[in-house]
Amino acid sequence: MTSAHDRERRERAIATARRFAQGAAVVPVADRLRALADAAESPLPDLYGEGGDLDGLEREVAQVLGKPAAVFMPSGTMAQQCALRVWADRTSRDAVAVHALSHLVVHEEDALEVLHRIRLEPIAREHRPLTVEDLVTAPGPYAALCVELPLRDAGYLLPSWEDLVDLCAAARDQDIPVHLDGARLWESQPFYDRGLAEIADLADTVYVSFYKGLGGIAGAALAGPQDVIDAARHWQHRHGGTLFGQYPYVVAARRGLERLEDFQAYAVRARELAVALGAVPGLRVHPQPPHTNAFVLYAEAEAEALTEAALTHAERSHDWVIGRVGAADVPGWSTTEFTVGPATMEWSVSELVEAVTAIVSSCERPRSE
Structure with a gap:
């Protein structure tokens, strides 16, 4: 279970992030409600x-x-x-x-x-x-x-x-x-x-x-x-x-339907990212190629270490790149989901690969036998 301290660090890192690598950027609640009022x-x-x-x-x-x-x-x-x-x-x-x-x-x-x-x-x-x-x-x-x-x-x-x-x-x-x-x-x-x-x-x-x-x-x-x-x-x-x-939810949903044409571009970017990330030593992607705008990323790093590395990277760079991490079935490896959305499209593929690689490389990995 996530400790209160870790949750506070995570929330603070998200609140102060200037760029998000996945999904949509997190918008302050007041700003979002004002936009919904106009919609x-x-x-x-x-x-x-x-x-x-x-x-x-x-x-x-x-x-x-x-x-x-x-x-x-x-x-x-x-x-x-x-x-x-x-x-x-x-x-x-x-x-x-x-x-x-x-x-x-x-x-x-x-x-x-x-x-x-x-x-x-x-x-x-x-x-x-x-x-x-x-x-x-x-x-x-x-x-x-x-x-x-x-x-x-x-x-x-x-x-x-x-x-x-x-x-x-x-x-x-x-x-x-x-x-x-x-x-x-x-x-x-x-x-x-x-x-x-x-x-x-x-x-x-x-x-x-x-x-x-x-x-x-x-x-x-x-x-x-x-x-x-x-x-x-x-x-x-x-x-x-x-x-x-239910009008806040309803208005937000109607705005969301305006995005339907964007998923083609998200799927293309997911396939591009999967190829590039899969070519990095110590990373694996499933499925290859992705079927949708999302895929599973495996990293040769302990889950706890990767979680800490991703959070530290967000605190220092103000870029939120990797979300929740879990332990993979293979010892010494971890797994996380990667979802392409509007925020992802503001990054080039090379920028994203560089950021993910830097985070994973900062972890202490067990030596491969």
């Missing part, structure tokens, strides 16, 4: 899930994803629970087919089972996307098949377009609704080189996030058939998610 289109706030900029956001998301309806929710965890509960009720089944490395399994504290008595049944455990064989050889029957695009904890991996089409078709052949965990669907679109609506058309329901690549404050949307979204709204209410007002 609001409706003079009135939304009220308990209706009106204001909220209605416009939901219509826009539904249109972008080619679905009849969409609903804004405070979090993706809530949106997915609501969607999967609706499918469980409609199919009278109590299990959802998932990958063992999916967000639902790894990061949500068994929420679906604890709150809804719906089991998550992993049909694959390897560090790879789901396949048709995983589904057709699984016991079933399932209330839904949940496909995470990309599979973050396997390294932001995506199935090929053909494999994704076949997987969704196989689910339909078994009368299994398909739900896309599209927390990073925006980031996945360049890999497929197809419109977002064409990708979303493979699934019955789709969840998307507004605070990751789009830079929103928080919030998500669930899109799908009108009757399914109507039923999901009831579960949103039961979860305590129909808030009195």
Whole structure:
């Protein structure tokens, strides 16, 4: 667990940073709120899930994803629970087919089972996307098949377009609704080189996030058939998610949708960085090439040492380059995620490689046998 002192150092380094190598630059709260005030289109706030900029956001998301309806929710965890509960009720089944490395399994504290008595049944455990064989050889029957695009904890991996089409078709052949965990669907679109609506058309329901690549404050949307979204709204209410007002999140989300065309450039830069970083001794990149604007970077350095080196570099240079670090499976190596965003584009590839190399080189490494 991070100590209070380390957290204070980290927060101070971020607050005083002049450049950020990943994602979007951290903007002071007051400045961000002023910008959102200027971006609001409706003079009135939304009220308990209706009106204001909220209605416009939901219509826009539904249109972008080619679905009849969409609903804004405070979090993706809530949106997915609501969607999967609706499918469980409609199919009278109590299990959802998932990958063992999916967000639902790894990061949500068994929420679906604890709150809804719906089991998550992993049909694959390897560090790879789901396949048709995983589904057709699984016991079933399932209330839904949940496909995470990309599979973050396997390294932001995506199935090929053909494999994704076949997987969704196989689910339909078994009368299994398909739900896309599209927390990073925006980031996945360049890999497929197809419109977002064409990708979303493979699934019955789709969840998307507004605070990751789009830079929103928080919030998500669930899109799908009108009757399914109507039923999901009831579960949103039961979860305590129909808030009195959500306009700061909504306005930020609408601004974020203006970034959709930028993800192609982010994906290109991620591939360029992966090649350059992968050529540095003591660094490894997965996958190579990256499937999205993000990848996993491995460094021949202990996690604690790399964490300290990155923080010290930020304090001295006022450049925030490397985020959270963890221990890799190989002793003496550490792992961190690298996400390309608008702030990254302000750096040249060579500048970034130089900064990362300097940080890693400052660590005390064990001698290679």
